[in-house]
Amino acid sequence: MKFSEIKSSLKNKTVGIAGCGGLGSNCAVSLARVGIGKLVIADFDVIEESNLNRQYFFFDxxxxxxxxxxxxxxxxxxxAVSVEDYVIKLTPKDIVELYKDCDVIVEAFDKAEMKEMIVETVLSEFPQKQIVCGVGLAGWGGNNLLRTEQYRNLFIVGDRSNETSEDNPPLAPRVGAVSNMMANVVLEILLGKDK
Amino acid sequence: MKITLNNNIEVIETSEDRLTINQLLQIKKYSFKNLVVKINGELVKRDSYDQAKFKEGDKVDVIHMISGG
Structure with missing residues (x-):
């Protein structure tokens, strides 16, 4: 497929991204670069200096x-991308409201309980929608531990074991890798398998 | 009981014909706090872990959610 064809088929697609931190910001940037039609992004938080080790924001x-x-x-x-942005701490009700017209939903939260909440909400409220979820990305190295597993309409991307903590922080290379793997899964869902 | 657990064939040691998700979590000693559970592709909500049952040949997914994003 030529890039012009890819862009024209992505032009009519909407992707919902829940969370604008390490996973959400980098995933959104990749999807914007390839010409996704619309992104619906949500996050309640403000940018802190400590976020700049991985999130797509600038010092100023x-x-x-x-x-x-x-x-x-x-x-x-x-x-050319249309972006709907919400400063909001998402509840199950908000997720249904904000993401009901999205073709794919990207889970890009930080906390495990929020990940559980959105996956449970999407799978029960939108059984036909695909959700891509990032699980396990802390630290560095271990490229070949990063993988994608599909459970019907739920895709889990990451190493599945490295939880973030004081001693195992999230860092740009690995978070960037996982978030771009998630964007890559979104393209597979929207355009069909290529590889 | 032979099931497909997290995309791998696994034999669960039990004399029961059917097990609940809570029984499975105990048998497997899964102590994860945040989970997404599916039986044959259907979501099992957290409040149904004591009622939802699976049997020989079923596909069960217990997906451990961990923090980081």
């Missing part, structure tokens, strides 16, 4: 809300 954006700032950055990369 510290203190701003992540969702609208990510929108700014995405539009600087590709002004």
């Amino acid at each position: 954006q510290i203190g701003k809300y992540k969702a609208p700032t990510l929108k700014e950055n995405l539009l600087r990369i590709n002004p």
